[in-house]
Amino acid sequence: MKYSMPAFCLLRDPKTYRPCPTDMLVDHEFRAHWLAHFRTHFELVVQLAIEVYGPHAATRARQCQDDFVGIIDQIERKPDLFGELNLLTFDVLRQHKLIQWELPDPFLHVKQRENQAMLALYPSIVAELDAHTQVRDALLLAVEGVFAGNIFDLGIMATAKRFSSGSVDFIKVRGEVAANRPWLVDHFDAFAEKLLVGKGYKKAVIFVDNAGSDCVLGILPLARLLAKRGTQVLLAANHLPALNDVTYTEMIALLTEVSNLDPVMQRLVRDGLIAPVNSGGIAPLIDLREVSDALNMATADADLVMLEGMGRALESNFDAQFKTDSVKFCMIKDAMIAQREGGKIYDSVFRFDVL
Ligand code: MG
Numbered sequence: 568m569k570y571s572m573p574a575f576c577l578l579r580d581p582k583t584y585r586p587c588p589t590d591m592l593v594d595h596e597f598r599a600h601w602l603a604h605f606r607t608h609f610e611l612v613v614q615l616a617i618e619v620y621g622p623h624a625a626t627r628a629r630q631c632q633d634d635f636v637g638i639i640d641q642i643e644r645k646p647d648l649f650g651e652l653n654l655l656t657f658d659v660l661r662q663h664k665l666i667q668w669e670l671p672d673p674f675l676h677v678k679q680r681e682n683q684a685m686l687a688l689y690p691s692i693v694a695e696l697d698a699h700t701q702v703r704d705a706l707l708l709a710v711e712g713v714f715a716g717n718i719f720d721l722g723i724m725a726t727a728k729r730f731s732s733g734s735v736d737f738i739k740v741r742g743e744v745a746a747n748r749p750w751l752v753d754h755f756d757a758f759a760e761k762l763l764v765g766k767g768y769k770k771a772v773i774f775v776d777n778a779g780s781d782c783v784l785g786i787l788p789l790a791r792l793l794a795k796r797g798t799q800v801l802l803a804a805n806h807l808p809a810l811n812d813v814t815y816t817e818m819i820a821l822l823t824e825v826s827n828l829d830p831v832m833q834r835l836v837r838d839g840l841i842a843p844v845n846s847g848g849i850a851p852l853i854d855l856r857e858v859s860d861a862l863n864m865a866t867a868d869a870d871l872v873m874l875e876g877m878g879r880a881l882e883s884n885f886d887a888q889f890k891t892d893s894v895k896f897c898m899i900k901d902a903m904i905a906q907r908e909g910g911k912i913y914d915s916v917f918r919f920d921v922l
Contacts, residue, residue, distance in 0.1 A: 571857070572847055572857040572858060572859065572860075573857075573858065573860065573863055574855065574856045574857070574858070575855040575856075575858045575862065575863065575866075576863040576866060576867055577772075577866060577869060577872055577889045577890050577891055578855055578887065578888075578889060578890070579888040579889055579890050580888065581855075581856060584855060584856065584887060584888075586653075586655055586852065586853065586854040586855060586856070586883040586884060586887075587653035587654050587655050587852065587882065587883050588885075588886060589653060589654070590651070590652070590653060591646065591652040591653055591654075591656075592646050592647055592651070592652050596903075597903070598646060598652065600903045601654060601657060602639060602642065602643055604724070605635075605639055605657050605661065606636055606639050607724065608722070608724060608727075609632055609635055609636060609661070610632070611721065611724075611727055612632075612661075612665070612673050613628045613629065613631070613632045613673075615673040615674055615676070615677060615721075616628045616631075616665075616670040616673035618673075618676055619670075619672065619673055619674075619675045619676050620669075620670055620673075624670065627668055627669065627670065628668070628670060630668065631664055631665065631667075631668035631670055634664055634667075634668070635660070635661060635664045638660060638664075639657075654852055654878075654882050654883065655850060655852050655854055655883065658809065658850035658851055658852055658878075659849065659850055662807065662808075662809055662849055662850060666807075671807070671808055672808035674721060674808065674810055674811040675808070677721060677730075677811060678778040678779065678811050678813070678817065681719055681730075681734060681778060681779025681780065681811075682778055682779055682782075682783060682817075682821060682824075684734050684779075685716075685734070685737075685779050685780045685783035685784050686783055686824055686825070686828065688737065688783075688784060689783055689784060689787070689788075689825055689828055689829070690828055690829065692712065692737075692784050692788055693788050693791060693829060693831070693832075695708070696708060696709055696788055696791075696792060697831075702763060702792075702796070703759050703763055705792060706759055706762070706763070706792060707745075707755065707759070708741075708745075709785075709788050709789040709792050710755060710789065710896070710917065711741050711744045711745050712737075712741055712784055712785045712788055712789070713781075713785035713786060713789055713875065713896060714740075714741070714744045714750075714785075714896070714897075714898045714915045715737050715738075715740040715741035715743075715744050715780070715784070715785065715898075716737065716777075716779070716780035716781040716782070716783070716784045716785025716786070717776060717777065717781050717785060717875070717876055717877075717897055717898040718735055718740055718780070718781075718898055718900070718913075719734075719735070719777050719778070719779040719780045719781050719811065720776075720777055720781075720810075720811065720876075720877070720900055721810060721811045722810040722811070722851050722878070723877075723900040723901050725900055725901070725902070725912060726900045734779075734780070735780070737780050737784050743913075744898070744915055747914070747915065750914065750915040750916060750917055751899070751908060751909070751910035751914040751915060751916050752908075752916040752917060752918045753915075753917055754917055754918055754919035755917050755919070757919050757921075758894060758917070758919040761892070761919075761921070762793075762796075762798075767796070767797070767798065768793075768798045768870050768871040768892070769797075769798065769799065769868075769870055770798065770799045770800075770801070770866075770868060770869040770870055770871070771793060771798050771799070771800050771801070771869060771870075771871040771872075771873055772800075772801040772803050772844070772862075772865070772866045772869045772871070772872055772873065773786060773789075773790065773800060773801070773802055773803065773873040773874075773875060774803045774846060774848075774853060774872075774873065774874045774875060774876075774879050774880075775802055775803065775804050775812075775813055775818070775875055775876075776812060776813075776851075776875050776876025776877075776878065776879060776897070777810075777811050777812055777813060777876065778811055778812065778813040778817060778821075779811065781813070781875075781876070782813045782818070782821060783821065783825070786802065786875065787821070787822075787825055787832070790802060790841050791829075791831065791832055791835060791841065794835045794840040794841045795831065795835070798840075798871070799839070799840050799841075799842075800840065800841050800842075801842055801843075801844045801865050801866060801869070802818055802822075802841065802842070802843050802844065803844050803845075803846040803848075803862055803866075804817070804818040804843060804844075804845065804846060804848075805846060805848035805849065805850075806845050806846065806847050806848055806849060806859065807848075807849040809848070809849060809850050809851045810851050812851055812876075815843060815844070815845040815846070818843040819843050822836050822841070822843060842865075844859075844861055844862055844865045844866070845859050845861050845862065846858055846859060846862050847859030847861075847862060850878075851876075851878035851879075852878040852879060852882055852883040852884075853874075853878070853879045853883060853884065854883070855884065855887065869891060870891050870892065871891055871892050871893070871894070872889045872891055872892075872893040872894070873893070873894040873895075873896070874887075874893070874894070874895045874896075875896055875897060876897050877897045877898070877899060877900060877901070877904065879897075880895035880896060880897045880916070880918075881895065881897050881899065881904065881908070881916060882904065885918070888920075889920075889922070890922070891922055892919070892920065892921050892922050893919070893920050894917070894918065894919050894920075895916065895917075895918040896915075896916060896917045896918070897915070897916055898913060898914070898915050898916075899911075899912060899913065899914045899915070899916065900912060900913070
């Protein structure tokens with residue numbers, strides 16, 4: 568018998584919850600856009616796989632590409648091949664094919680490269696946050712840092728191209744994010760009010776997105792700020808590699824690395840005020856109908872759910888309702904997603920829903 572994973576314990580109504588509301592069996596424009604994307608983008612996946620697994624893996628990587636693109640072609644001819652068709656269908660299919668061809672983590676090297684490059688900047692980013700006398704200003708800067716960091720996304724062609732010749736200038740992008748307020752969805756002031764003036768939160772779970780600047784310069788400094796003010800922060804990361812998302816194992820290693828650079832982080836991690844948790848996730852989007860037992864055990868008493876990144880917070884789960892207050896925040900990096908939200912590429916979204 569197959570073990571079935573439980574639904575996320577903080578979903579308000581698991582029966583009516585749907586991770587990806589856009590049904591590609593109905594929405595032909597959306598389907599055509601993503602069929603083209605997954606077909607084209609896999610070329611980058613193959614190149615990176617050969618970098619990670621070596622020249623002897625080149626034949627296998629091309630066979631994997633033929634296999635995956637063959638299924639994309641089949642879906643094009645018969646969209647209901649798997650019964651339903653949404654973004655998670657494509658994401659899970661891609662991961663399964665990579666695992667089947669023993670190329671489970673093509674983005675391993677690029678994640679490591681970006682993590683190391685961003686760790687060098689981490690001390691100056693947290694020092695800058697600590698220098699603010701007004702905590703609200705620090706919180707805003709930390710959130711802007713999450714948006715700027717979230718640009719490290721090799722799942723989308725527009726941002727993958729920006730990283731092909733090295734890291735993107737985090738400070739410059741953060742400045743652009745700050746100049747863009749109000750953001751496309753901008754509930755930051757209400758969130759800051761509840762967090763800083765209201766009763767705040769005792770335990771938050773953040774579903775994190777990418778490695779590199781996203782995690783090191785965005786999420787970790789934000790988690791540190793929340794934890795310093797007494798909110799316990801759980802960092803829920805994927806079980807398996809998916810694109811350049813940070814995995815649970817990588818998150819544990821990163822927390823050790825930043826703790827070595829930062830006595831404050833060291834104390835927060837030691838005291839359990841910041842802790843990693845394995846979400847059970849296997850894709851760049853997250854289906855909250857299937858999470859790990861560890862996540863449910865750790866979050867049963869959480870009073871804030873934060874979903875970060877376009878995949879987890881917008882392409883899936885944007886309308887998900889929880890038993891707690893929730894934040895969905897990301898930078899938009901795909902033109903069609905932007906257009907459908909009434910915005911443009913590189914717009915930021917900060918949605919805050921009070922229970
Ligand atoms: Mg991602």
